[in-house]
Amino acid sequence: MFKLVLSFLVISLFFACNKPVEEPSKPxxxxxxxxxxxxxxxxxxxxxxxxxxxxxxxxxxxxxxxxxxxxxxxxxxxxxxxxxxxxxxxxxxxxxxxxxxxxxxxxxxxxxxxxxxxxxxxxxxxxxxxxxxxxxxxxxxxxxxxxxxxxxxxxxxxxxxxxxxxxxxxxxxxxxxxxxxxxxxxxxxxxxxxxxxxxxxxxxxxxxxxxxxxxxxxxxxxxxxxxxxxxxxxxxxxxxxxxxxxxxxxxxxxxxxxxxxxxxxxxxxxxxxxxxxxxxxxxxxxxxxxxxxxxxxxxxxxxxxxxxxxxxxxxxxxxxxxxxxxxxxxxxxxxxxxxxxxxxxxxxxxxxxxxxxxxxxxxxxxxxxxxxxxxxxxxxxxxxxxxxxxxxxxxxxxxxxxxxxxxxxxxxxxxxxxxxxDPDYLFWEYPEYGGQQAVRMGKWKGIRQNIVKEGNLEVELYDLSTDPREQNNIAEAHPEIVQKIEEIMKKEHSTPSLERFRMDALEN
Incomplete structure (x- = not known):
């Protein structure tokens, strides 16, 4: 009787060990x-x-x-x-x-x-x-x-x-x-x-x-x-x-x-x-x-x-x-x-x-x-x-x-x-409320406002590590950062399929 039970346990263990492992369910x-x-x-x-x-x-x-x-x-x-x-x-x-x-x-x-x-x-x-x-x-x-x-x-x-x-x-x-x-x-x-x-x-x-x-x-x-x-x-x-x-x-x-x-x-x-x-x-x-x-x-x-x-x-x-x-x-x-x-x-x-x-x-x-x-x-x-x-x-x-x-x-x-x-940068483009673009690049944040309203392409620059409320535009002090942000804005913009979303100043 003991040998029979032992054999049964061995067989059960064998099948348990060789049972295919189920993949975890998708969350x-x-x-x-x-x-x-x-x-x-x-x-x-x-x-x-x-x-x-x-x-x-x-x-x-x-x-x-x-x-x-x-x-x-x-x-x-x-x-x-x-x-x-x-x-x-x-x-x-x-x-x-x-x-x-x-x-x-x-x-x-x-x-x-x-x-x-x-x-x-x-x-x-x-x-x-x-x-x-x-x-x-x-x-x-x-x-x-x-x-x-x-x-x-x-x-x-x-x-x-x-x-x-x-x-x-x-x-x-x-x-x-x-x-x-x-x-x-x-x-x-x-x-x-x-x-x-x-x-x-x-x-x-x-x-x-x-x-x-x-x-x-x-x-x-x-x-x-x-x-x-x-x-x-x-x-x-x-x-x-x-x-x-x-x-x-x-x-x-x-x-x-x-x-x-x-x-x-x-x-x-x-x-x-x-x-x-x-x-x-x-x-x-x-x-x-x-x-x-x-x-x-x-x-x-x-x-x-x-x-x-x-x-x-x-x-x-x-x-x-x-x-x-x-x-x-x-x-x-x-x-x-x-x-x-x-x-x-x-x-x-x-x-x-x-x-x-x-x-x-x-x-x-x-x-x-x-x-x-x-x-x-x-x-x-x-x-x-x-x-x-x-x-x-x-x-x-x-x-x-x-x-x-x-x-x-x-x-x-x-x-x-x-x-x-962190990603190299994040990018936003939004043609309403005057027309806007933005780039977050590490601690730096560059913003363009009034692209549609005024044809403005100047970039405001903020250091979010010291100025999270974006009160102090320091673009003049960091022309090299502004240039990088301008390059990103140009690279990431594609002409919208819908005329309503086009900003002429970006298409020239």
Whole structure:
């Protein structure tokens, strides 16, 4: 009997030792993109008024990137650069192009009724996106939130750009109301229980700006960020048996100032009395602008925490890499008080220095990566990186070739705790707000402003190691650095395919 048992054990051991080793499963990827969240608007970056405990916990148990940049200082080009891996000198979409030749695209009610008026300039149908690359590698791909890269009737909708599933705003203009009359699910228009209230609708004549009832029409039944969040959690649940890529492009905290009233009340108690915001620039009035803006960011934080909790509940936590970041710097309009919150700390606040501009406050963004067991707990890196590095990073992570036309460099070695040097430089080109270019080269930052408006090609130069607020232009003292930056600007610029994005001074 003993010999029989021994023989059985030997045979079992033989087969166990010779059993093929299974390759580790490909990690799930959750990329969470806030909309207009400033570098200094989260707790782990020094924010003192707005509570972001879930994001702070992810930062504390993961890796914080202190030198991460968007690809552009506004929505559409930033998202194009993220999804294609091409910087602003090569990208197809280089600015917010509302595609006005279609008709009255800025008429909110008409666009809500006519899908032909929704959406921004579309990407070419053959555009290679991160979603297409991952889908080809066996991933289920989903986008929840804001698209902004092609109208519903074009070939440039998420489901034709590599995503298996889409739910949210197709159009950035329609996202100027977080209680919209409809959202999109894949290629289907989904009506919501919200009567149309057109952006820039003011308080009723004679309404008391200090009475809560005066603002009732701006708070309706179906709050888009809540509906989107439910779909994000459902996407994770439904795809837990296979590798998935979730691009969660939240519309928060982009104005208008709208948030669930119970969450606003929490900050009302903290902040006390406020002067109402009476609306301008196409955005709604709000009785408690400080409390509402803080509530929007805290709601985003809560949703980030619930994504993490869902992954843990399903046993996916250790096989999922989470990235939380923002599409550009904070806004300067719509009732947002950037000085009150010090939104761009430690950089300069306000118009000309935040959203829409290639100064640090407009393009340096908060970014953390959380991946239990892979990314070191409580780590921080000063590695210089940008949106167009995400494509190469994820390709290397998954073990697939990086598209040949991608401009970036993988930061996976840094994530895994391996030595990595900074890129030679980062490059931005943005034809709006006067026309701008920028180069980050080590500690140096070169900027051109008013390329379109004035034909200006002079370079401002800043030493970010001593002047992170970009206050002292030292170009005259360092002509050799300026020359290098000018050479980079010339080398990395290609003539845009779209006339709208051309800057004549760069084409001569």
């Amino acid at each position: 799930n990827i959750v990329y969470i993109l806030a909309d207009d969240l400033g570098y200094g608007e989260v707790g782990y970056q020094g924010q003192e008024k707005i509570h972001t405990p879930n994001i702070d916990a992810l930062a504390a148990s993961g890796m914080v990137f202190t030198n991460h940049y968007s690809g552009a200082p506004v929505c559409a080009p930033a998202r194009c650069i993220l999804l294609t891996g091409k910087h602003g000198g090569h990208a197809y979409i280089r600015g917010n192009d509302e595609w006005r030749e279609r008709g009255e695209v800025w008429d909110y009610a008409k666009a809500a009724a006519d899908p032909n008026l929704e959406g921004q300039r579309p990407l070419p149908s053959n555009t290679n996106t991160l979603a297409k690359v991952l889908k080809g590698a066996g991933y289920k791909t989903g986008i929840i939130g804001k698209w902004g890269l092609g109208g519903p009737t074009t070939e440039s909708v998420p489901t034709k750009m590599g995503f298996d599933y889409f739910y949210g705003f197709n159009c950035q203009r329609q996202a100027h109301n977080l209680y919209p009359p409809h959202l999109w699910e894949n290629e289907n228009k989904v009506p919501l229980n919200n009567p149309i209230v057109v952006p820039n609708t003011k308080l009723d004549e004679g309404a008391d700006p200090n009475a809560e009832a005066s603002y009732a029409k701006y708070n309706q039944a179906d709050f888009a960020p809540t509906l989107m969040h439910e779909k994000a959690l459902k996407f994770i649940e439904e795809n837990q048996e296979e590798p998935f890529f979730l691009y969660y492009a939240s519309p928060l905290p982009h104005v208008p100032l709208q948030a669930p009233l119970d969450k606003v009340a929490n900050y009302q108690n903290e902040f006390g009395a406020e002067d109402p915001y009476l609306g301008n620039s196409g955005y709604f009035p709000n009785q408690y602008p400080h409390a509402t803006y803080a509530a929007m960011i805290s709601l985003f934080d809560q949703q980030v925490g619930e994504v993490k909790a869902k992954l843990k509940e399903l046993g996916l936590e250790e096989n999922t890499i989470i990235i939380v970041t923002s599409d550009n710097g904070p806004t300067y309009t719509g009732g947002v008080d950037f000085d009150y919150f010090n939104s761009s700390q430690p950089f300069t606040n306000g118009y000309g220095r935040t959203k829409g501009f290639v100064y640090e406050g407009g393009i340096r963004i908060p970014m953390l990566v959380n991946w239990p067991g892979k990314v070191e707990t409580g780590s921080k890196t000063d590695l210089i990186s940008a949106f167009y590095d995400v494509m190469p990073t994820i390709c290397e992570l998954v073990g697939i070739p990086v598209p040949e036309d991608a401009d970036g460099k993988s930061f996976l070695p840094t994530l895994l705790g391996k030595p990595q040097s």
